[in-house]
Amino acid sequence: xxxxxxxxxxxxxxxxxxxxxxLFEELLATINEINSRSEWPLILxxxxxxxxxxxxxxxxLTARCEWVRKxxxxxxxx
Numbered sequence: 001x002x003x004x005x006x007x008x009x010x011x012x013x014x015x016x017x018x019x020x021x022x023l024f025e026e027l028l029a030t031i032n033e034i035n036s037r038s039e040w041p042l043i044l045x046x047x048x049x050x051x052x053x054x055x056x057x058x059x060x061l062t063a064r065c066e067w068v069r070k071x072x073x074x075x076x077x078x
Contacts, residue, residue, distance in 0.1 A: 009060070010060060016056050051065070
């Protein structure tokens with residue numbers, strides 16, 4: 001069964017100056033990349049823009065993502 005979690009990524013110096021659109025595009029690329037790793041046990045669903053917050057003061061991007069374990073997805077348990 002899919003679950004939700006607030007995943008957090010630190011912002012680089014460059015990231016702190018990027019627009020939300022550019023940060024969101026990088027987030028999509030990051031999620032696609034980690035989903036493709038065989039050692040990463042989860043599949044993260046791309047969040048809606050409203051589920052992403054950028055805290056520039058603390059250098060943090062938070063995305064509320066739905067996720068499922070790859071083993072469950074492979075066996076049709078989701």
